[in-house]
Amino acid sequence: MTELHKPRPTGRFGRAWDSDIAYSFRQSPVAVVAAVVSLILILGAVFAPLIAPYDPFNPASLNLMDGFTPPMEPNAFTGNVYWLGTDNQGRDVFSTILYGARISLFVGFAAVLFAMTLGITLGLIAGYRGGWVDSLLMRVADVQLTFPSILLALLIFGVARGFIPPAYREAMAIWVLIVAIGLSEWVQYARVVRGATMVEKNKEYVQAARVIGAHPVKILLRHILPNVMGPVLVIATIGLALAIIAEATLSFLGVGVPPTQPSLGTLIRIGQQYLFSGEWWILLFPSITLLALALSVNLLGDWLRDALNPRLR
Amino acid sequence: MTDTPLLQVSGLTRYFDVSKPWLNRVLEREEKQFLTAAADVDFEIKRGETFALVGESGSGKSTIAKMIVGLVDPSRGRILFDGQEMRFEQGAAMRQLRRRFQMIFQDPFASLNPRWRVGSIIAEPIRTFGIASGADINREVGRLLEVVGLSAADAEKFPHEFSGGQRQRIAIARALSSKPEFIVCDEPTSALDVSVQAQILNLMRDLQDEFGLTYLLISHDLSVVRHMANRIGVLYLGRLVEEADAKRLFTEPQHPYTRMLLDAVPDLALSGRRRKPVTGEIPNPITPPSGCTFHPRCPLVVDICKQQVPAVRTTPTGRAACHLLEESALSSS
Structure with a gap:
């Protein structure tokens, strides 16, 4: 009884804490752990310059003699101790991971944002207009789905490089990467938004807006978009994990960000060259970080999908 | 000026293309198929x-309502x-016209955007037509909420x-917010509990007077119609079969169809009258019966009903479309 008669909290935060979704979050240990892990990684990446003990991209602070120092052991020549060891150039692995996660997360978020914007726009148009516009957009989407998205990202990356003068290639690489990953992932958003739009556009609240002659763009953005965002947020969360992995894959293949600005994928590529010569730490720690990041974001997405699905409650 | 009817509808017809996709039609050698939702509907509202x-499900009531407010284009x-x-297109003249009519929908659970606050929902027509701005909008919304019996x-x-x-x-309240003269009510009470229906209908009557x-x-419920209407049009398969006071x-x-509908109404007085x-x-509107579309169900059917579409005739109470009315066979039966 007392549970039922608890006073409803007031204020924005109080109401958010009291909401169904917050309750479902508190009830799910997996979601809490995943949220804590991703939060630590994201904060570490964002505040990398403050946290990292060394600046791995300042050649002046690097000492080649420090190269290949194992974790927690003093270097044979300099006596320096590094938590997670150093790589071939004497860069502190812990610091490179922090900076690498920064690049990975930036590319991931930006690519998801790009894919989301593109997918939502095209999905809304296809779903609302219907007819040949819908057919055209969805056939393009179908064709794109027949290619593995990583292959498509490789293609876009290659084509874009052909258009960019060599002097700008290094500076533009990260943006090209974002566009390439974004373009290869928009289909998911477009399909979901199109389906939801087709359901929403026939609802009477949309008809009420049409009766008073509201502009179609206004109807799409103000009426339909807020009602189709639920599933989009779920795909976006899982899409973030996918984009981070896609970025790592491309960087691992050597077509991603330049080695002067290594992401987690680049670090793994560098590390795998030394795996068989016994310097396991250069590969292992970036890999664990990537795994933890992708897994925790993915688990969060899974939880969000279940929490927002009324049929699974 | 006052004797021109507020709304005049003439020859209103709507077909829906319900054909299979082009490829299927070619392979299965089928013709295009059309569903007639409304055929040559004429009426005036003063x-x-x-x-x-009124009419059964599928008689084209809602299609006619949607054509009048521009949600469906007439054929x-x-x-x-x-x-x-x-003419339902963007433009200043149409905007002026749109301000003067509104619509109330059947399902109050679908007709309000679940992500919007009630205040924004009611203010939407005010904002769209630029009737008021700033704090005036909130005051107007509060007033409207009180007009319909809620609190500001x-x-x-x-x-x-x-x-x-x-x-x-x-x-x-949303429908009233643009200060319209004419409101299309598409089954405004059919999704509500019986006890609430009367409240809403009485509110609508009070607002009409005010x-x-x-x-x-638009309704399929004859008791609602009896409570509210001055004149009634009876629809059958997209055609207006009778219109009367x-x-x-x-x-x-x-019309025999009107009789059939009235006979079907249950009455609480339990008069014990024998009901037919x-x-x-209601037949498939894609392949409607020949002649008078009501003839397969009509108890008074004669040969001519199967061959010719009946013309609309003036009756003592209004208008009706039935072959038998001329011989006044109905009144004697």
Whole structure:
């Protein structure tokens, strides 16, 4: 009884804490752990310059003699101790991971944002207009789905490089990467938004807006978009994990960000060259970080999908 | 000026293309198929009156309502609002016209955007037509909420915090917010509990008296229609089969279909009168029967009914489309 008669909290935060979704979050240990892990990684990446003990991209602070120092052991020549060891150039692995996660997360978020914007726009148009516009957009989407998205990202990356003068290639690489990953992932958003739009556009609240002659763009953005965002947020969360992995894959293949600005994928590529010569730490720690990041974001997405699905409650 | 009807509908017709996709048609050697939702519907609504359209499901009631407010384009026919032809496109003249009519929908759970606060929902027509701005909007929304029997503080809430009847009140407040003269009510009470239906209907009547509104009421419920309407049009398979003064339609139905509908109404007085049950079902509108579309169900059917579409004839109570009316066979039967 007392549970039922608890006073409803007031204020924005109080109401958010009291909401169904917050309750479902508190009830799910997996979601809490995943949220804590991703939060630590994201904060570490964002505040990398403050946290990292060394600046791995300042050649002046690097000492080649420090190269290949194992974790927690003093270097044979300099006596320096590094938590997670150093790589071939004497860069502190812990610091490179922090900076690498920064690049990975930036590319991931930006690519998801790009894919989301593109997918939502095209999905809304296809779903609302219907007819040949819908057919055209969805056939393009179908064709794109027949290619593995990583292959498509490789293609876009290659084509874009052909258009960019060599002097700008290094500076533009990260943006090209974002566009390439974004373009290869928009289909998911477009399909979901199109389906939801087709359901929403026939609802009477949309008809009420049409009766008073509201502009179609206004109807799409103000009426339909807020009602189709639920599933989009779920795909976006899982899409973030996918984009981070896609970025790592491309960087691992050597077509991603330049080695002067290594992401987690680049670090793994560098590390795998030394795996068989016994310097396991250069590969292992970036890999664990990537795994933890992708897994925790993915688990969060899974939880969000279940929490927002009324049929699974 | 006052004797021009507020709404004139003439020859209103709508086909829906229900054909299979082109490839299937070619492979299966099928013709294109059309569903006739409304065929040559004519009627007029005078200022201040309530005109009701009744009919079974699939008789085209809602399609006609949607054509009048521009949600569905007519295939043929004209809609004149206060003497001006309605052309549903963007433009200043149409905006002026749109301000003067509104619509109330059937399902109050779908007709309010679940993500919007009630205040924004009611203010949407005010903002779209630029009727008021700033703090005036909030004052107007509060006033409208009180007009429909809610409290001004409800503007801060979301639709899911209200019951069906309260939501329909919100929908009515939204319809009133652009100060319209004419409101199309598409089954405004059929999604509500019986006890709430009467409240909403009485509210609608009070508002009609207060603001001089004209209603087009779409309903399948004859008791609702009897309570509300001045004149009634009976639809069957997209055709208007009878139109009459509301009181006399119930006492002196002219068309056999109207009689069948009235016979089917259960009465709580339990008069014990013998009722003829409604026989048959509404035919498939893709392949309507020849001649008078009602002939397969009509108890008085004669040969001519199967061959010719009956013309509309003037009756003592209004108009009706039936071959038998001329010989006054109905009144003697």
